[in-house]
Amino acid sequence: MTRTALRAGARAAEQAVARTVEAVAAASAPPPGAGDWLPGQALGPAGLRRFFLFRPAGVRNDERLPLLVMLHGCGQTAAAFARSTRMNRVAAQGRFLVLYPEQDRAANPQGCWNWYDTRSRHADAEAATLMAAIDQACLLYPVDRDAVALAGLSAGASMAALLAVTYPLRFCALAMHSGVPPGSAHSAAGALAAMHGRHPPVVALATGNLPPLLVIHGRDDGVVSPRNAHAAAEQWAAALGAAQAPPRQIQRGTRRPMTVTDFRRGRRLCVRLCEVEALGHAWSGGAAGMLFSDEKGPDASRLIGRFVATQGANARAAKR
Template identity: 75%
Template sequence: MSRRVRPSPLLRAIERATTAMTRRALRAGADAAGKAAARGVEAMSAPYRLPVSAGDWIPGQAIGPAGLRRFRLFRPADVRSSDRLPLLVMLHGCGQNAAAFARSTRMDRLAARERFLVLYPEQDLAANPQGCWNWYDTRSHRAEAEAATLIAAIDQACLLYPVDRDAVAVAGLSAGASMAALLAVRWPERFCAVAMHAGVAPGAANSAAGVLAAMRGRSLPPTAVERGNRPPLLVIHGSEDRVVSVRNAHAAAEQWAAA
């Protein structure tokens, strides 16, 4: 019969110290994670702090099938009511809002120089807690409702500001890119061009359950799609992207070519 060996007082002291250190580290990690999450929520809900440039930032909101969505419109300086300017719709990615997307892209500076309008719609955190556009939820038609609400925002901008309706383009990043593609497929006559940066083509996922597989390139959209006119497509994708597989970029180009 084996005899149980009692740990020495020194070993017990080391174990107690190690346990205490581990608990403190876990508490510190939890506190840090909680503070980071709080900072993220604060950033998402903070008032607009948009960059100052040669033009005006005009707040607005549109109501559509998905409810109310806020937006900001950048208008270059000295625009007259008789002008007709191109409009670029910019759709942010997850974890961003319109102000953060404007700051990071600096599209207002280009718009001020080249004289076009920029519309920055913003996802409502009640519709998606991460601030993502619900591009994937086509099975429940939630994606179509959100896309129709974005169309309502574009219509409002065209009605209130000097927009050339034949020169409206849409661009997006990540979830915004996927929503931009969905808009272009559902309303191709409304856009003269579409740009996707690290996005997923329509049809790769139809519910929240399929999003991860689609992003990783394991669930690609069908190439055989309904033929018809689609606006010209620009695809931008980093070859080392570890969040959205570059296979999605090729799939989007192939889908457009097939159409």
């Protein structure tokens, strides 16, 4: 091989390494916007998981703010999920903290949370590890422990639901975006069937203690069947003794319309189901050009922000 060929090969290798380093750095780069992007790690039964916490600018240590825990979907990192959802922008305006745990690729090569693996107890260990991250955030940052909420996309939504069912008294609200309801699967094969809507949930949820639920799902979702959205809403409503109200159509500006169905027990909102027209498997109203993000849908981050703020206020009022 000639020296010219060797030099060309070396340059190509250097460029490939540089591109890889840039891609890794970009995946973990802090999202844009005012506020602090704080790294951390938590150790639990499933091992070590890193996380990032967004803190709005100007937060004092003597105040207590709500905390929203955001669980990403498969193929995403915590930073990519933050950029896609732009939840930090909502948090800065609404003045709340956001915790972004990140799945370890050694635990799942696709970066999915193992929400379904209850037969081997891996799901329970992962849920306990996420609770360790939440507890650490509550210890280190000015968190109002009566106003901690969960949200997630796809596998993150399903893991968030598992957390809410396992630790219901720890959370004031749950938001599932394009997820599968609890009890639908206990293995990887069962998870695939459940994602296609073939396995309705078989777990009877404990009544009374579950936090209010917001479900957002695209009607054109080809990855997680929209049937799961109805199953989650109906499962939750049955556990809370809530009755379904007539659905209503909502459209803001040129964004995709959605059908909203509430389930109430008396005046209390227990479940809200938002079905978005022409939305696939993507975060509704997310940043353009991002994986699993659709900028044309209703702004899911703002919908979630308003929902959890209301439920957090209700939870604090109930404890006074």
